[in-house]
Amino acid sequence: MNGLSHIERAWRPFWKLSQVSHRSPKNDSNTEDQREITTSREETTLKMSSLFAPTLKEDPAEAEIASHNLMLRAGMIRQLSAGIYTYLPLGLKILNKISSIVREEMNRVGGQELLMPAMQPSELWKETGRWDVYGPELIRFRDRRERNFCLGPTHEEVITDLVRRELRSYRDLPVMMYQIQVKFRDEIRPRFGVMRSREFIMKDLYSFDRDKEGMQKSYETMYEAYCRVFERCGLQYQAVRADSGVIGGDISHEFLIVAQSGEEKMMVCRTCRSGYPEDEERCSVCGTSTLEEKRGIEVGHIFQLGTKYSRSMNALFVDKDGQEKPIIMGCYGIGIGRTMGAAIEAYHDEHGIQWPWNLAPYQVAIIPVHKRTAKIVEIADMLYNTIKDTRYECVLDDRDLRAGHKFKDADLLGFPVQIILGDRAVDENTLEVKIRQNGERIDINREDVLETLENIRKSSFHN
RNA sequence: CGGGGCGUGGCGCAGCCAGGUUAGCGUGCUUGACUCGGGUUCAAGAGGUCGGAGGUUCAAAUCCUCUCGCCCCGACCA
Incomplete structure (x- = not known):
């Protein structure tokens, strides 16, 4: 059993305890433990085929206002x-x-x-x-x-x-x-x-x-x-x-x-x-x-x-x-x-939600328009893996759906950036980037993705 | 709590007023084919104790009573 005085001291704000010598947990723990603790990260990427987000095409009857409607529709x-x-x-x-x-x-x-x-x-x-x-x-x-x-x-x-x-x-x-x-x-x-x-x-x-x-x-x-x-x-x-x-x-x-x-x-x-x-x-x-x-x-x-x-x-x-x-x-x-x-x-429009950068569940959606050519799938995976190791969170729409369906869902769910992978982009070695906030589409060189994302983040008026 | 509205396959609805064979439509779902950059097209299929209970009737999704739930307006509130 601890003495009361010890307990009392323990919950005091740390800045009041400067005179008390207390050991920092960092110094106490061994390096093995440290490594274990620091490697447990939150998931920052997701394949949409495994996401449980039942989206609705039609307006639910019970929702009168936009946010209610969209939260239901976006699953x-x-x-x-x-x-x-x-x-x-x-x-x-x-x-x-x-x-x-x-x-x-x-x-x-x-x-x-x-x-x-x-x-x-x-x-x-x-x-x-x-x-x-x-x-x-x-x-x-x-x-x-x-x-x-x-x-x-x-x-x-x-x-x-x-x-x-x-x-x-x-x-x-x-x-x-x-x-x-x-x-x-x-x-x-x-x-x-x-x-x-x-x-x-x-x-x-x-x-x-x-x-x-x-x-x-x-x-x-x-x-x-x-x-x-x-x-x-x-x-x-x-x-x-x-x-x-x-x-x-x-x-x-x-x-x-x-x-x-x-x-x-x-x-x-x-x-x-x-x-x-x-x-x-x-x-x-x-x-x-x-x-x-x-x-x-x-x-x-x-x-x-x-x-x-x-x-x-x-x-x-x-x-x-x-x-x-x-x-x-x-x-x-x-x-x-x-x-x-x-x-x-x-922040919404007739197509769906337009998440502010910092609230977006994922900032980037990678949308391969189809899976018919190996090249598109390859680039999609490559992008996905590239972004995985950065500060950005992204989803890969790997679902077996038609392009239109994916576009509609991406707009509905409101990811700030969509990277659309179609045949043209693949042929020309470029990427098509769509900004949800204003609907703007830009073509960029493939190697400039991260820089582009950073620019969009910075210029996002509600980041 | 007062006022209004609604409960019918997962979702959105029609049918109810003027009870009557197997309860429809759209969408979604499954399968196949055609498509393939804005929720494609065609075909085949699965899926419903019509919110629940009781009653009227030869017969109830439909009429009556009760009940449960949900939505909207109002007063109240983070």
Whole structure:
């Protein structure tokens, strides 16, 4: 058994432990182990003949909006029940792309990942009063011993409980912890596929500070991290001051992806780009009244909670002056699945999805137009193997289908670059490259593929 | 929860109002041939307790009752 002091020290942020001599795992492990760990890479290439992505030629009856329709058509999701979806391999791949970006940006600013239970005892919720306040949206049930539980729609209670048990001193603050996990909300009306579902993947981060200034600093840090997340996703976003709703607290901002089909209206300052709720008439940042109405999809929401949860749940720390004080909290959510839907709303055309470079499940699709000549198959394989060892992810459409079918699928699935291999290209030693974003087609020399890909990546307006 | 709509082969639909042989069409799927750069063409084939339960009737996909599910609009929300 470890002594408590050891445990306490172990979970402190590493930057607080600089005086403690701790051994780096790198120095500990032998080179054999290192090699094993570093060689386990994610799959970056795929033959489409083995991809489970049942595409639909026709529009599914249940889908009203583009993203829902296209996710179904592209074989990314399937519905199990109202507001409950399975992510098929391709859909999951994209979900993971978004999660990775989110995770990297959270880690970058000192967020520490953890994983909390979805199943939560009612007692915690009664402490904060939300067992009664939350309403039927909270999915409740009893276990075999008649004890009340709910499926977490959010995790303030659980993390506050964790922190009040383990965190004692101002020396332990600030801390930011987050998870990327499944949430449950029994929506009055689930709709638009993955956009408003009853079970969904969310990143939720919680910040803990010793005073208001610290909380505001954490808030600003997260605000900036959110900007980086959506920038990296290649999405046009807008932060808007917002109401706090049931989450509570004082100041909050919503992050919206700008899209025509967005449910939410907002006013954006033409001069400084500040965003306001739809009823605002002038920009308080630069004083002008040249606001423009835009529509967006809410994908993130950040809150300055203050002491709402720490007071009701008695999450206290001892400050420098020896006084017990409630921890000052903030919470910060990003809907991962919703971000995926919003990206499609923002980037699609009549043929299908147009993935931003960084969200594309694969950036490149190699499309041999037929398999009749050995040369085409050969070049396709060669390209596939070449790209396999690079930073690019690619699929090879090795299916036994006609060219038209492959083209339609490639457009539908939205790979940013298609490399089309036909007889002409083979004869002339060139490659035909089609850019999904703008439909542009260029012929390049075969040896220039990687350079071309890099150029396309760089010039992609939403990379 | 209020309002509207829909459940018929995997998917998209017709048939129902005015009950009546083996329940159709398109697409997809299987096989064969012809094609072969934008979901080809032709032929043959497999696949359906018509959401479920009960009722009316000689007879129900069709009429009646109940029920389950799904979609859309509204209030609510990440």
